Amino acid sequence: MSARIALSCALLLATGAACAETATMRLDFFHTGTRGSEIFAVDELVVEPLPWAGNPDRPVDDSNRGEYLFEVVEPETGRVLYSRGFSSIFEEWQSTAEAEGSHRTFHESLRFPEPSEAVTIRVLRRNEKNVFAEVWRSDIDPGDMLVDRAPRVAPGEVIAILDNGDPAHKVDLLILGDGYTAGEMDRFERDARAGADALFAVSPFAERRGDFNVWALAVPADESGVARPSSGLWRDSPLGTRYDAFRSERYVLTFDNKAFREIASHAPYDAVEILVNNETYGGGGIFGLYSTAAAGSQWAGYLFVHEFGHHFAGLADEYYTSPVAYSPKSHEVEPWEPNVTALIDPAALKWAHLASAAAPVPTPWPKAEYERYMRAYQAERAALRKAGRPEAEMNALFQRAQAFSDALFAEAPTAGVVGAFEGAYYSASGYYRPEQNCLMFTRSPTFCSVCSEAVTQTIDLYVAGRPSP
Numbered sequence: 001m002s003a004r005i006a007l008s009c010a011l012l013l014a015t016g017a018a019c020a021e022t023a024t025m026r027l028d029f030f031h032t033g034t035r036g037s038e039i040f041a042v043d044e045l046v047v048e049p050l051p052w053a054g055n056p057d058r059p060v061d062d063s064n065r066g067e068y069l070f071e072v073v074e075p076e077t078g079r080v081l082y083s084r085g086f087s088s089i090f091e092e093w094q095s096t097a098e099a100e101g102s103h104r105t106f107h108e109s110l111r112f113p114e115p116s117e118a119v120t121i122r123v124l125r126r127n128e129k130n131v132f133a134e135v136w137r138s139d140i141d142p143g144d145m146l147v148d149r150a151p152r153v154a155p156g157e158v159i160a161i162l163d164n165g166d167p168a169h170k171v172d173l174l175i176l177g178d179g180y181t182a183g184e185m186d187r188f189e190r191d192a193r194a195g196a197d198a199l200f201a202v203s204p205f206a207e208r209r210g211d212f213n214v215w216a217l218a219v220p221a222d223e224s225g226v227a228r229p230s231s232g233l234w235r236d237s238p239l240g241t242r243y244d245a246f247r248s249e250r251y252v253l254t255f256d257n258k259a260f261r262e263i264a265s266h267a268p269y270d271a272v273e274i275l276v277n278n279e280t281y282g283g284g285g286i287f288g289l290y291s292t293a294a295a296g297s298q299w300a301g302y303l304f305v306h307e308f309g310h311h312f313a314g315l316a317d318e319y320y321t322s323p324v325a326y327s328p329k330s331h332e333v334e335p336w337e338p339n340v341t342a343l344i345d346p347a348a349l350k351w352a353h354l355a356s357a358a359a360p361v362p363t364p365w366p367k368a369e370y371e372r373y374m375r376a377y378q379a380e381r382a383a384l385r386k387a388g389r390p391e392a393e394m395n396a397l398f399q400r401a402q403a404f405s406d407a408l409f410a411e412a413p414t415a416g417v418v419g420a421f422e423g424a425y426y427s428a429s430g431y432y433r434p435e436q437n438c439l440m441f442t443r444s445p446t447f448c449s450v451c452s453e454a455v456t457q458t459i460d461l462y463v464a465g466r467p468s469p
Contacts, residue, residue: 021051023114035099041137053167053268065314086288087162107257162214177218177240179277191295192216198301246325285310318441321374331430338454363419
């Protein structure tokens with residue numbers, strides 16, 4: 001058994017014997033580039049205040065999800081001691097028009113159990129064939145005197161929303177609040193509990209509720225709310241969360257990774273959802289990083305679950321009629337996301353084991369009628385935002401659109417069928433989704449069968465024992 005990881009029995013072979021706690025190490029780095037280039041540079045190594053709380057039986061990620069994969073490697077043997085797939089803000093930015101002619105730098109982090117000896121960190125990225133290939137490596141030594149081991153004081157109370165036991169065999173979901181003042185801490189706790197309730201009301205999270213711990217933490221802000229530049233609203237909130245990421249008015253992200261990581265480090269976490277104290281519809285989710293949702297929106301519950309689907313299970317957006325900041329994707333490579341396909345080989349459907357035997361591939365659906373309605377809907381939505389109309393008018397529009405979709409799909413003969421429905425991944429053609437409707441397509445309250453399976457597989461990565469050899 002390797003001695004490089006202090007908690008070797010937890011990381012490698014899961015002997016069942018009692019093990020001493022190991023620390024959580026974080027490699028902070030800068031990710032710089034343009035659309036066609038990227039450079040990595042180490043910032044610092046940090047030892048976080050809490051011990052490692054990951055699943056001791058599943059140190060290696062076999063899910064094959066994420067644009068990137070990082071590995072903690074034993075230098076002499078090449079043995080992978082720990083790995084996780086992830087995606088990044090940098091990679092998303094690369095697909096925007098801004099990246100065509102300019103450079104940007106983003107701060108990012110990788111978290112892993114502290115090694116007892118020097119190891120190599122490898123970062124791999126998918127190439128043009130969708131295969132992981134190394135793009136960066138860095139040798140790290142936990143014994144280096146420059147490793148930041150400074151004690152850190154918790155910036156606020158960590159609230160146990162749901163405590164089902166040992167974090168090592170639970171999915172630890174941390175709900176962070178941003179834009180809540182000291183006088184709004186009770187509101188944050190209510191919002192956090194409402195978000196958790198929304199998540200566990202949806203299958204398969206409902207059936208797996210006992211496999212989760214949920215923690216909540218908010219650092220008081222000087223002013224209520226977070227920034228929304230498109231409406232002239234600016235706030236210096238503790239996490240730096242804001243709307244208008246990549247100039248998309250509903251996209252909510254924080255670009256202050258250091259602040260996010262330092263605050264989050266005071267609770268166990270495998271996944272993070274940031275609740276922003278705003279009414280305006282918006283959110284975001286990046287696989288392996290975090291998700292966000294507007295806690296004051298009428299659609300807060302839906303936003304919480306939809307964006308968490310991106311962050312936690314790597315689910316793709318299945319909608320394609322809403323404007324996004326990204327450039328069109330190529331149809332020549334099969335997406336890594338589990339719930340969309342380029343249907344390169346119709347005879348080998350990505351989710352064939354779940355497909356309805358009688359469903360033709362591609363699968364017909366009332367696509368033209370749906371698109372006619374959605375063109376008018378999107379025009380009205382843009383006009384409401386441009387005019388700065390009250391959020392209640394936007395909510396009413398969303399309700400009408402959802403009622404139309406529900407009625408249209410209920411009447412279609414392919415309702416509930418698993419097939420390949422053209423229109424997904426921000427594209428009207430060339431990409432296909434598994435079912436006619438899903439929580440990742442419209443504001444439907446349920447996931448399709450393929451998304452549900454993907455969520456279940458991810459939960460198992462964090463709570464289940466080692467897979468059979």
